[in-house]
Amino acid sequence: MSGTILDRIVADRRARIDRLGHAQGETLPEAGPPVPVPFDRDPFVICEIKRRSPSRGAISAAADPVLQAAKYVSRGVQSISVLTEPEYFGGSLQDLIRVKQQYPQVAVLRKDFLLDVEDIEVSRQAGADAVLLIAAILAPQQLARMHARALELGMQALVELHSRDELEAVRALQPALVGVNSRDLRSFTMDALVPLRLRAYGDWQARWVFESGVFEEEHAALAAEYGFDGVLVGEAVMHRPQRITGIQQGLQRQPGDQVFWSRIAADTGEMPAAAAPEREASSRRPLIKICGLTWQEDVRLADQAGADLLGFVFADSPRRADPAMVARLGATRALKVGVVVTSPGQGKTVPDQVLQLLQDGHLDALQFSGDEAPDECYPQAFPYYKAVRLGSEDDLELIRRYRCPRVLIDARAPGGEYGGSGHRIPAELVAAAGRPLWLAGGLNPENVAAAVREFRPELVDVSSGLESHPGKKDPRKIRDFIQEVINETA
Numbered sequence: 001m002s003g004t005i006l007d008r009i010v011a012d013r014r015a016r017i018d019r020l021g022h023a024q025g026e027t028l029p030e031a032g033p034p035v036p037v038p039f040d041r042d043p044f045v046i047c048e049i050k051r052r053s054p055s056r057g058a059i060s061a062a063a064d065p066v067l068q069a070a071k072y073v074s075r076g077v078q079s080i081s082v083l084t085e086p087e088y089f090g091g092s093l094q095d096l097i098r099v100k101q102q103y104p105q106v107a108v109l110r111k112d113f114l115l116d117v118e119d120i121e122v123s124r125q126a127g128a129d130a131v132l133l134i135a136a137i138l139a140p141q142q143l144a145r146m147h148a149r150a151l152e153l154g155m156q157a158l159v160e161l162h163s164r165d166e167l168e169a170v171r172a173l174q175p176a177l178v179g180v181n182s183r184d185l186r187s188f189t190m191d192a193l194v195p196l197r198l199r200a201y202g203d204w205q206a207r208w209v210f211e212s213g214v215f216e217e218e219h220a221a222l223a224a225e226y227g228f229d230g231v232l233v234g235e236a237v238m239h240r241p242q243r244i245t246g247i248q249q250g251l252q253r254q255p256g257d258q259v260f261w262s263r264i265a266a267d268t269g270e271m272p273a274a275a276a277p278e279r280e281a282s283s284r285r286p287l288i289k290i291c292g293l294t295w296q297e298d299v300r301l302a303d304q305a306g307a308d309l310l311g312f313v314f315a316d317s318p319r320r321a322d323p324a325m326v327a328r329l330g331a332t333r334a335l336k337v338g339v340v341v342t343s344p345g346q347g348k349t350v351p352d353q354v355l356q357l358l359q360d361g362h363l364d365a366l367q368f369s370g371d372e373a374p375d376e377c378y379p380q381a382f383p384y385y386k387a388v389r390l391g392s393e394d395d396l397e398l399i400r401r402y403r404c405p406r407v408l409i410d411a412r413a414p415g416g417e418y419g420g421s422g423h424r425i426p427a428e429l430v431a432a433a434g435r436p437l438w439l440a441g442g443l444n445p446e447n448v449a450a451a452v453r454e455f456r457p458e459l460v461d462v463s464s465g466l467e468s469h470p471g472k473k474d475p476r477k478i479r480d481f482i483q484e485v486i487n488e489t490a
Ligand SMILES: O=P(O)(O)OC[C@@H](O)[C@@H](O)c1c[nH]c2ccccc12
Pocket: 048, 050, 111, 112, 134, 160, 181, 211, 212, 213, 214, 232, 233, 234, 235, 236
């Protein structure tokens, strides 16, 4: 349990409280706090004042919190989160006090690693309208006490979760305001599917906030589509407050009938029952995507044999699928993905027929397999993920630039094909690609077990490796492939 950044931040804060008291040597306003204003007003885009962070380093070290708040307020923001932790985030209680004094009608959240009831009281005296309670650092009883005290003082409490265990620990409390952090405060890795995964287990009446990693409209759209009422945004708006408008727009999306990312989230990551940490992600069987299906009988076979995703190519390819065939398929166990190749700089060029399949629910998502730039995907289709071809180290940087929750990596084939080439990605590039890993390129029943053992992918994608000839799958290879993956992770 010791040694993570989170442990250090908390230990240092405890020591500081012992030394300086809960106000940490800062002077609280003498006039007393103004009456709290509601924190969760719409548009529920909470913008944060954060000078630096352990994961991102200096964000805007000299930022004046009142000037920063002015930029937020002028764009219609009604809720501001102020990081008051000094050592790791460069904040202070004075930042919060000043923002609140300048903007009494704006609701201010005290963002800190609060540890006890006195922290809550000091937050109120400083003018906070809401406090953050981080489940990862508080015993359930203590969190409940702090929560009760916050409400008693007229504040709201944003209860922050990151794991299934934490969610179960606060279930009895049924907090009315829940944040799910897509960043793991222990390792500082980010995963947009964590909030989606946990949201599915939150079945009490509450407003849900998607925290961290929100930069553009499509991040907010993902949150809204999958059941979040608000987003908490730091770095993106510290750097560029102009982004607020797009983020507000994305959040206006009504939760729809999309299932793609929530199903992926449910079938990956943490085990559904509270799991021991050492049994996480890596021990799960990777998802299997069988791509390049053109025959209905192959689709049935792949679906029944246990594929998790079925891929249909709507691009120049010996494996081009007939949209009418896909429309006739009806319900499948597996998720259905349409693979498209669109041209950069040409605007919206996904074929209408394919968009129609997505709209009518015959497809669950699109895979962009061309040279689409990071900002050319979302405007064309949602949900989607990007496939990136890796030929050299220079291509690795590409992966991080895309905004979808996952990026599929494939080989950059000498012939220039957009997938299905049978070529493999050099092992050192796969290893350097980061995780969670969605892996394509030259997989087949003979080599998939070794690839799973070596790289522990979250998803494996196979197309030409299961064929008897281009466009036609071999039933035996489909079954063997799936069995090999199962055996390797059993
Ligand atoms: O800068 P980002 O990626 O937009 O993240 C903002 C906010 O979610 C993040 O700062 C945060 C969420 N929970 C926290 C707890 C402590 C410190 C910081 C945080």
